[in-house]
Amino acid sequence: MILAILSxxxxxxxxxxxxxxxDYYRCANKESGEWxxxxxxxxxxxxxxxxxxxxxxxxxxxxxxxxxxxxPERHRYLGELHAVxxxxxxxxILKRNPAxxxxxxxxxxxxxxxxxxxxxxxxxxxxxxxxxxKMMRGDSGHGHGIMQIDDRSHFPAVSKGIAWNLISHLTYAxxxxxxxxxxxxxxxxxxxxxxxxQARIRAAWAAYNGGLGQxxxxxxxxxxxxxxxxxxYTILTQHAWTAFVSxxxxxxxxxxxxxxxxxxxxxxxxxTDPDPKIPQEAHxxxxxxxxxxxxxxxxxxxxxxxxxxxxxxxxxxxSEDVVEWTAAQAAAYTKHVQDRHLLCSSYDRILIxxxxxxxxxxxxxxRDTPGGGSLGIVPVKTVLQVRDFELRGTTGDRYYRxxxxxxxxxxxxxxxxxxxxWLSSVTSSFASTSTMARVGDRIQVINKxxxxxxxxxxxxxLLTIPVSALVKVExxxxxxxxxxxxxxxTYKSKTGYIYVGSLLPTDGLPAWTKVVGx
Amino acid sequence: xxxxxxLVLAVVLLCAxxxxxxxxxxxxxxxxxxFSALTEEKxxxxxxxxxxxxxxxxxxxxxxxxxxxxxxxxxxxxxxxKNKLDMLAACLQSQSCNYPQTDPHSxxxxxxxxxxxxxxSLAAYTASHxxxxxxxxxxxxxxxLNPDGHVQEAALDLFAKMPTDxxxxxxxxxxxxxxxxxPLIFQQASAELQRYSGGSxxxxxxxxxxxxxxxxAQYVSxxxxxxxxxxxxxxxxxxxxxxxxxxxxxxxxxxxxxxxxDDYEQHxxxx
Numbered sequence: 001m002i003l004a005i006l007s008x009x010x011x012x013x014x015x016x017x018x019x020x021x022x023d024y025y026r027c028a029n030k031e032s033g034e035w036x037x038x039x040x041x042x043x044x045x046x047x048x049x050x051x052x053x054x055x056x057x058x059x060x061x062x063x064x065x066x067x068x069x070x071x072p073e074r075h076r077y078l079g080e081l082h083a084v085x086x087x088x089x090x091x092x093i094l095k096r097n098p099a100x101x102x103x104x105x106x107x108x109x110x111x112x113x114x115x116x117x118x119x120x121x122x123x124x125x126x127x128x129x130x131x132x133x134k135m136m137r138g139d140s141g142h143g144h145g146i147m148q149i150d151d152r153s154h155f156p157a158v159s160k161g162i163a164w165n166l167i168s169h170l171t172y173a174x175x176x177x178x179x180x181x182x183x184x185x186x187x188x189x190x191x192x193x194x195x196x197x198q199a200r201i202r203a204a205w206a207a208y209n210g211g212l213g214q215x216x217x218x219x220x221x222x223x224x225x226x227x228x229x230x231x232x233y234t235i236l237t238q239h240a241w242t243a244f245v246s247x248x249x250x251x252x253x254x255x256x257x258x259x260x261x262x263x264x265x266x267x268x269x270x271x272t273d274p275d276p277k278i279p280q281e282a283h284x285x286x287x288x289x290x291x292x293x294x295x296x297x298x299x300x301x302x303x304x305x306x307x308x309x310x311x312x313x314x315x316x317x318x319s320e321d322v323v324e325w326t327a328a329q330a331a332a333y334t335k336h337v338q339d340r341h342l343l344c345s346s347y348d349r350i351l352i353x354x355x356x357x358x359x360x361x362x363x364x365x366x367r368d369t370p371g372g373g374s375l376g377i378v379p380v381k382t383v384l385q386v387r388d389f390e391l392r393g394t395t396g397d398r399y400y401r402x403x404x405x406x407x408x409x410x411x412x413x414x415x416x417x418x419x420x421x422w423l424s425s426v427t428s429s430f431a432s433t434s435t436m437a438r439v440g441d442r443i444q445v446i447n448k449x450x451x452x453x454x455x456x457x458x459x460x461x462l463l464t465i466p467v468s469a470l471v472k473v474e475x476x477x478x479x480x481x482x483x484x485x486x487x488x489x490t491y492k493s494k495t496g497y498i499y500v501g502s503l504l505p506t507d508g509l510p511a512w513t514k515v516v517g518x
Numbered sequence: 519x520x521x522x523x524x525l526v527l528a529v530v531l532l533c534a535x536x537x538x539x540x541x542x543x544x545x546x547x548x549x550x551x552x553f554s555a556l557t558e559e560k561x562x563x564x565x566x567x568x569x570x571x572x573x574x575x576x577x578x579x580x581x582x583x584x585x586x587x588x589x590x591x592x593x594x595x596x597x598x599x600k601n602k603l604d605m606l607a608a609c610l611q612s613q614s615c616n617y618p619q620t621d622p623h624s625x626x627x628x629x630x631x632x633x634x635x636x637x638x639s640l641a642a643y644t645a646s647h648x649x650x651x652x653x654x655x656x657x658x659x660x661x662x663l664n665p666d667g668h669v670q671e672a673a674l675d676l677f678a679k680m681p682t683d684x685x686x687x688x689x690x691x692x693x694x695x696x697x698x699x700x701p702l703i704f705q706q707a708s709a710e711l712q713r714y715s716g717g718s719x720x721x722x723x724x725x726x727x728x729x730x731x732x733x734x735a736q737y738v739s740x741x742x743x744x745x746x747x748x749x750x751x752x753x754x755x756x757x758x759x760x761x762x763x764x765x766x767x768x769x770x771x772x773x774x775x776x777x778x779x780d781d782y783e784q785h786x787x788x789x
Contacts, residue, residue, distance in 0.1 A: 020627065095766075096733055139621040152627045153667070156702060175699035175735035183696070210622040212665045212696060213610060224613060225622050260736065261770045289768010304773075327767070452788040464788055482777050499789030501781070505744055505774050508781055512789070 021151045024141030031128050033136075037244060038064040038077045040121040042141065043134035049144075049164035051412075052133045054264055054371030055125055057393075059166050059254065063125040063133065078244040081122050083252035085113055085146075088170045091257050096178055107197035108181065112174060114236045115205050118228075119148040122241065124166055135164060147173035161373030167259035173208075180207025180215055189216035198236070205232050255322070258286070258305060264371055265306040265392060267291070270321035279325070279333060282318035284308060288327040290337065293317065299335040303481040307340045309391050313347035341478050344391060350419060351398065352386050354483055354503070355436070355476025357428040358400060358413075359383045361421060366409040370399035375409045378402070385431045385438065387503045388483055401503075403434050408507065428476065433517070435509040437473040437487060443500075443513040445469045451512065453496040457486045462496050465489075470516065471498075478503070485509065596643070596653045599636050603657060606633045610664075630666040637661055637672035644679045655680050662693035667700045674706050682713050691726050701737040704730070708745040715749050724754060731761055731771060743774030750782040 024030060027044035034041070046052060055063065061080040065073055089112040093100050100108070116122050123136035124146040135145055142150050144163035149172065151158040162168045184190045184203035193199030206229060207215040218229035242248070251271065258266035267284060274280050279294040286292075292301035293311040300314050311317075345351055352358055360382045366375045370390050378384070387408065388401035396416035400423065401408060414422035428438040437443050445451050450466045457479050465471060474495075475488035483503035488495065501508035609615035609629050617628040640654055654676060661673035670693055677686050694707055715723045727749060730742040750758055758779055765772040 020631070092736075095736070139623070142621070142623070150623050150627075153623060171736050172699075175737055178735065179697070179699050182698075211626045213626070214622075224619060228622065261768060289766075289772070447785060447788065449786065449788045481773070482780070499784060502777060505777060511781075511785070 021142065021155060024137065025151055027137055027141050029128075029130065029132055029134065030137075031130075031134065033123070033126070035121065036074070037117075037121045037241060038074055038081075038123055039066070039126060040123040040136055040138065042137050043123075043126050043128060044137045044141070046125060046133045046135040046164060049135070049158065049373050050161040051367070051371040053397075054165070055133060058259070058264070058266070059125065061252075061254070062166060063127050064123070066126060066128045075244050075246065078122060078241055079247065079250050080252065081124070081146075082113070082241065082245045082248065083250045084166070084254055084256060085116055085122070085170065086248075087252060087256040088167065088260065089113065089174065091260060092171065092174045092178075103197060107201055110236065111181070111201035111204055112170075112177060113241075114201065114232065114239075115177065115208060116146050117241055118205070118232045118235050119143070119209075120146050122146060124169070145169050147177075149173055159373050160368040161371075165263060165372065167254075167256060168263050171260050177204055177208050180204040180212060183207065183212060183215055187216055189219040201236060202229065202233060205229075205236075253321070255286075261289075262305060264369055265390065267305065267308060267320060267322040270319065270323045273323050273325075276325075276329065279330070280318070280323070282316055284311075284317065284319070284322040285325050285330070286322045287325050287330045287335075291322070292330075292335065297333060299330055299333055301335055301337045302340055302343065303337060304340070306390050306392075307344060307481075309393065310340065310344040310347040311338070312394075313343060339479055340481055341483075344389070348391055348396060348398075350416075351389060351391065352400065352413070352423070352425045354386050354388065354478035355428060355485065356386050357383050357426040357431040357438070358386055358402070358423045359426045359430070360411075361424060364411040364422065366402070366404055366407065366411055368409055370410040370412070375407045376405060378404050378411060383426060383430045383432060385428050385434060385436050387436065387507075403436075403507075404432075429518075433515065435507055435515065436485070436503075437476070437500075437513070437515045438518075439473055439475060440518050441473050442470050442516045442518065443473060443487065443489075444516055445471075445512075446510075446514050447512050451498045451500070453489070453491055453494060453498055455496050457484075457497050458499070459497070462494050463492065465491050465498065487513075596640070596647075596650045596657070599640055600653070600657060602636050603633060603660065606630075606636070607660075607664075626666070630664065630669050633661065633664065633666070634668045634672045637669070637676060641672070641675050641679065644676065651680055655683070655686065659686065659689040662689045663696070665693070665696040667697055667703050670694075670697055670700075670703050671706060674703070674710055677710055682717075684719055687711075687714050687719050687722060691722065694726070699735040699738065701735075701741040704738045704741050705745065708741075708748065712748055716751065724749065724757075728757075728761060731775065732764065736770075739771040740774055743771040743778060746775055747778035747781050750778060755779070755782060 024044065026048040028048055029045045031043050032041045033039035033043055046055060062084060064077045086109055089109040090105060093105055093108040120136050120138060126134050128134055137144060138148055142152055144151060144158055147169060149158060149163040149169060157163060157172055162172050181200065181204040184200045187203060190196065190199045190203050202218040203215045206217040209228060210217055210225060217223045217225060220226065253268040253271065255266040255269045279285060279297065281294055283294055284291060285294060285299065287299065290301040290303055291305040291308045292299040293314060295315055300311060302308060302311060341353065345353060360378055360380050363377050363380050366378050367373060368375055384402040384404060386400045387403060390399045398413040398419060399410045400413050401410050412422065413419055429440045431438050445465055445467050448467055450464045452461045453463050453465055454461055457477055469491065471489040471491050473487045473489060477486050478484060485500050485503055486497040487500055488497055501512040606629055609617065610626065613625060618624045640657065644654055658673045658676040661669050664670065677690065690707060690710060694704065697703055711723050727742055727746060731739055734742060746758060762772060762775050762779060765775065
């Protein structure tokens, strides 16, 4: 016990085994609250699990302000949060069961909303009177946020920031809730119930609250937790939150669907579509998962929404909000899909490209996602290679993906003004060794059929370099949304580019070449 | 023991005691807030918290606790391990063993933690006792049907040390269906499923992967699309292309599956 306490307190970033985390694990600036909507106790600093700027940029309207007048703030907060939870639930059930009936969608949504009410009084983010942004922590600090994701059972997810990020949190929690939802339909306590949907909700919640083995706990009045089940039933049937939510159909500008897929960095959704048939000049459109800027009635697109700021290199943007269009609406218009590497480097001349080296001018937190959970600290003076980048906002905030100490994650590289104080671009030959070759390294071809030498990245084939051949890397470059990596090499007097695997979603380099060293 | 060492030990113990006391005084303060007079619905939540603390006090005195199984590893005997697991299974069923019930999750977490420890002790034992593989495999199968991710993690580790067996695969697929929201277990299990792909059980493996991709949990389906690259072959690549067409545009799983398919094709063509 003593050693466990000491180990956690002295080295909080050393991840213990999947065992009992300490009560109020990584809970800084703990503050109480009240058993009422939005302020359930306790609350701990949110930045223990992610960067506050992500919450302020993406979820500002779902932060409960302790300094605002209480009752109006509660009304405002619940209206906003109800819209988000409702949308998330409806999007989710149709993902899992596209054939879901109207009754199932309604019951599922009711179940999720009621679960959030019981678990936390719909409490996630709160700005307390000390000015800090905090997150709700229940069950002696083990339960995180609105759906009380438990850090004993879901430690890796909590550490990565999944519980901290509202939409990731809801998605992850609904994944668990759905397991109970699905199991419930075959249980006699549901099949024989007078009110099938109500029984199914109660069963799914009991499984969520106590584990899959407890799916029929609610039908056993002798259960240790029968009072919890009765309380949930009251919440489910009385919907007390309707006293605070004046418009149950209120819309949210939070792009719930986009965030469920991309986790971070989605643009707010425009409230209305100016014209469903004619795209507006200099406006952003979300079409079939791609993000496009309309210029001269042409859709200039990037494959992933996170690269949308790079589209500014094509001209001014009239509105930051995104209009949702279907592929059918856009079918009549020309669409160009831009390569993110070429587009973003032309937009931001100081962006450090994939493959280049970066020297750390200060110790920087390595995060699972650009704004998410901490994986460790990269020390000052470390030199690593860039594996991915992300630009955010007109301030030019930049994030680079690197590999350090056996982990891959993102580090913040400053903005347009401050970037030179965070990282400096250096030749990759100074970088630590990794699966990615540095300029000057020799590599051995691993791919069984060899690798084609091309006149440019993805260009015309000059010859095929056979398996086991050794070549020297002269330069690195990347293309496409998956960060396909190319090495410039010379083989049998011909100089060209070889494809050596993609860096996203996972490192595919080891299956193509082996880095032998200089 | 030197005086300085005693002093250090005393300081350490004092710090631990202070931390322990602080955490419990915070809980007491919370309980006081819990029971202040508020609206009826607020009382529902407070009653849940009250139930939690009442159940915790019952554990020590009013329940008839079953003895928690000894976790001493020592020279692990498979039969002893089975006895321990039987006791733990009974504990899960009865919910009345001497494990903490401070909240709805604490009891199962503690029981399953001990379950996982028993399996971990068997993992070390396995390599040097091939004559016990049949019994160990039986325990792994039973454990895989426990939907707790930590127990399944240890069970999968045992399966990986054993020869393949269609009965093992069936149990693994059933266990994964019960713990269908766990992307880490899915990732670990995919390495085990690879041992069965291309063989007589290939159809089961491919069917499970397809289901995970198309209608699985969000985080699991994203992981399934990534591991798919290890399962794509000339025989099934067209099926995966059709699956990709059916996935929502812009979804993470579609992106990941597209990348897996591209990776397969690039490897064949030389990039």
